[in-house]
Amino acid sequence: MENQRVTFKKKNFTILVIYLNKIKFNYFKKFLYQKVQESPSFFKNIPIILNIESLFYSFDWIRVQDFILSIGLFLFGIIGCKDKNLKKIIFKTGIPILSESTIVMSRMYQNNTYNAYKKKSIDLSLSNLLSYKSDIIDYIIRSGQKIYSPNHDLIITNNVSSGAELISGGNVHIYGIMRGRVLAGVHGDMTKRIFCTSLFAELIAIAGKYLTIEQIPIKFLGQSVEISLVNNTLFIKDLK
Structure with missing residues (x-):
């Protein structure tokens, strides 16, 4: 035994x-x-x-x-x-x-x-880059599709179309054009982040805090960015 x-x-x-x-x-x-x-x-x-x-x-x-x-x-x-x-x-x-x-x-x-x-x-x-086991998807996420990764980071190595939805309990990495809705840390973990190479998301959210595309500063649209929670507010910074 x-x-x-x-x-x-x-x-x-x-x-x-x-x-x-x-x-x-x-x-x-x-x-x-x-x-x-x-x-x-x-x-x-x-x-x-x-x-x-x-x-x-x-x-x-x-x-x-x-x-x-x-x-x-x-x-x-x-x-x-x-x-x-x-x-x-x-x-x-x-x-x-x-x-x-x-x-x-x-x-x-x-x-x-x-x-x-x-x-x-x-x-x-x-x-x-990957700090622990993740769910990796290398095809285009099309309008109407929903990808849910409750316990891992979610990595997309392609484009995310308008009307698509990504939901992750961990971080979200998108190495393509990021449209649609992207939600990280959905279980309430405020340390999770979103990384993308071209930001055009209809909505971004971490641990329930969100911004719509109308609220995202224009200077970040189409840019490679890191999105995190700072003082309970979504903070976007350029990765270049």
Whole structure:
């Protein structure tokens, strides 16, 4: 009976992957620091995987690791490491080196709907971000459709049409044009947020607090935004 108290179950998670593509450390440091400063609560203690497959120059692992930890990110592992000596150095610091086969890659990784920095050397697409298990939908949500995710984050990697409705007990992420009605934190959790790449929603709501499209400041329409509750009021800020 004692051994029945410990069970092993397989779970799938999606984690932010940062790609270092032929990039110098100083640029990587400046760019990543800027992204974290733009949305600190979004990145706080978020687990990440570092993909170094495309690096061709001497890689100072200790320097990179110290910087990542210093800005509040949690380094989950490394993929794409081909150098045997570098592998030994990374292993000594306690960070696992993973293979692609050990990671469940969501179709979000191939989605380019939101990739404002696709010409840069680092892929920090917010569509790769997930703090815990989520419901992921990659097709267009059409008028009249209702998507309900009571216990998870809801991630849409396509457009949401007028007349559609998204309801989530967690956060809502939309990597496409956001129309229709979008409700996050429907169980009353005021810490939940809405993230989208093009805001045209008919209604946005978090924990019962809402704004209609007529109440949304014009400067945010069509923009990439983060929506949260601040002092019991919906607060919208630009993600760019």
